[in-house]
Amino acid sequence: MPGTENLKHNKLVIVIMGCGRVGGKLASMFDAAGHKVTVLDIDGYSFRRLPPTFSGTALIGNGTDEEMLRKAGIEGASAFIALTQGDNRNVMAAQIAKHIFKVPRVICRIYDPLRKDIYEQLGLESISPTEVFADLLFNRLENVK
Amino acid sequence: MAKSLYIVIVGGGNIGYYLSKALMSQGHEVLIIEKDVRKCERLEDELGSCCMRGDGCETAVLAEAGLNRADVLIATASQDEDNLVSCQVAKHRFKVPRTIALVNNPINDKIFKKLGVDGTISVTNTILEHVEQEIPAHPLIHLLTMSGQMEEVVELLITRDSPSVGKSIGQIRLPADTTIALVIRESERPRIPDADTVLKENDRVIALTTLDSEKILEKLLLS
Numbered sequence: 001m002p003g004t005e006n007l008k009h010n011k012l013v014i015v016i017m018g019c020g021r022v023g024g025k026l027a028s029m030f031d032a033a034g035h036k037v038t039v040l041d042i043d044g045y046s047f048r049r050l051p052p053t054f055s056g057t058a059l060i061g062n063g064t065d066e067e068m069l070r071k072a073g074i075e076g077a078s079a080f081i082a083l084t085q086g087d088n089r090n091v092m093a094a095q096i097a098k099h100i101f102k103v104p105r106v107i108c109r110i111y112d113p114l115r116k117d118i119y120e121q122l123g124l125e126s127i128s129p130t131e132v133f134a135d136l137l138f139n140r141l142e143n144v145k
Numbered sequence: 146m147a148k149s150l151y152i153v154i155v156g157g158g159n160i161g162y163y164l165s166k167a168l169m170s171q172g173h174e175v176l177i178i179e180k181d182v183r184k185c186e187r188l189e190d191e192l193g194s195c196c197m198r199g200d201g202c203e204t205a206v207l208a209e210a211g212l213n214r215a216d217v218l219i220a221t222a223s224q225d226e227d228n229l230v231s232c233q234v235a236k237h238r239f240k241v242p243r244t245i246a247l248v249n250n251p252i253n254d255k256i257f258k259k260l261g262v263d264g265t266i267s268v269t270n271t272i273l274e275h276v277e278q279e280i281p282a283h284p285l286i287h288l289l290t291m292s293g294q295m296e297e298v299v300e301l302l303i304t305r306d307s308p309s310v311g312k313s314i315g316q317i318r319l320p321a322d323t324t325i326a327l328v329i330r331e332s333e334r335p336r337i338p339d340a341d342t343v344l345k346e347n348d349r350v351i352a353l354t355t356l357d358s359e360k361i362l363e364k365l366l367l368s
Contacts, residue, residue, distance in 0.1 A: 064225065064226050064250075065250060065252070066252045066256060067252065084262075086226065087230070088224070088226040088227050088230040089226045089293050090231070091226070091229070091230055091233075092225070092226040092230070095229075095260050096256060099259060099260060100256060100259065107163065112203065114203070114204040114205065115202070115203070115230070115234070118204065118233075118237060118238055120233055121237070122237060123231070139160055
């Protein structure tokens with residue numbers, strides 16, 4: 001089975017789509033923790049966010065393209081995380097990773113909470129930063145009074 | 146006239162516009178959802194009150210468009226991922242019986258169907274099919290994709306070098322989901338083959354198959 005050898009040593013093979021602030025940070029965190037990371041972005045300039053010590057792979061390409069995902073090594077990946085600015089792009093790439101490539105763990109960022117609910121109901125593990133951040137602020141202020 | 150349908154079109158570009166015009170003239174009720182305010186105005190000036198401004202991927206917008214009574218949703222935006230989401234939201238949230246998406250990247254044809262979109266139209270593939278039909282020796286031509294299923298009708302031209310030449314259909318181990326429906330031979334009437342029909346050079350074979358099995362079929366009959 002692809003990726004098994006790496007799993008034995010608790011080493012994850014992670015493909016991250018989108019090297020923005022979150023994607024770049026997450027990629028360097030996993031890399032520093034000794035995991036195998038590939039980060040994809042359509043804009044090569046975004047890779048400036050990766051630290052000089054980054055030992056993973058940075059690939060220019062569109063993660064909604066099946067071919068590109070294959071090039072990024074999705075077939076042997078243990079996790080796929082969709083972190084571009086576009087909800088729809090994330091949703092599409094995450095579903096390809098989950099349903100076409102059968103990646104064991106797929107997480108998708110969806111800003112729109114309503115859209116997040118729908119895809120969660122469809123079995124896609126999704127996080128809405130909008131919801132998380134609004135909750136956080138709300139709870140902080142509520143707890144003050 | 147056939148039953149009048151309520152059809153929602155996402156995207157008011159050229160395709161959305163001509164599609165609406167054609168469907169309206171057939172007596173259907175059409176609503177276009179378009180983000181761009183100027184495009185909306187232009188559509189309304191021409192076609193009357195038929196356009197709603199909004200993002201056709203958003204649940205709230207689709208709810209306002211009355212999607213729960215829609216018979217068909219057609220997604221014609223320029224980005225494949227937007228069309229996928231419109232169709233999936235329509236299907237799963239509003240139970241629209243038929244969703245159709247325009248796709249640019251031909252690979253997405255297959256992917257969208259696996260992800261639950263009923264019908265896909267690939268501009269790239271459509272043009273390719275026309276080119277394929279112009280080239281007589283092209284191995285496998287897609288003739289028709291069955292609505293809402295993974296099934297399709299394809300045509301294969303048997304050449305002198307094909308491994309199936311001289312074999313009877315019964316000898317060819319076809320995939321379970323594949324049927325050879327018709328053999329067209331020059332100067333003969335097309336006929337429905339049986340297990341004893343022997344394939345010859347220049348036969349045109351029309352087969353019913355699936356997206357997954359077409360490669361196997363191509364291999365068995367042609368190379």
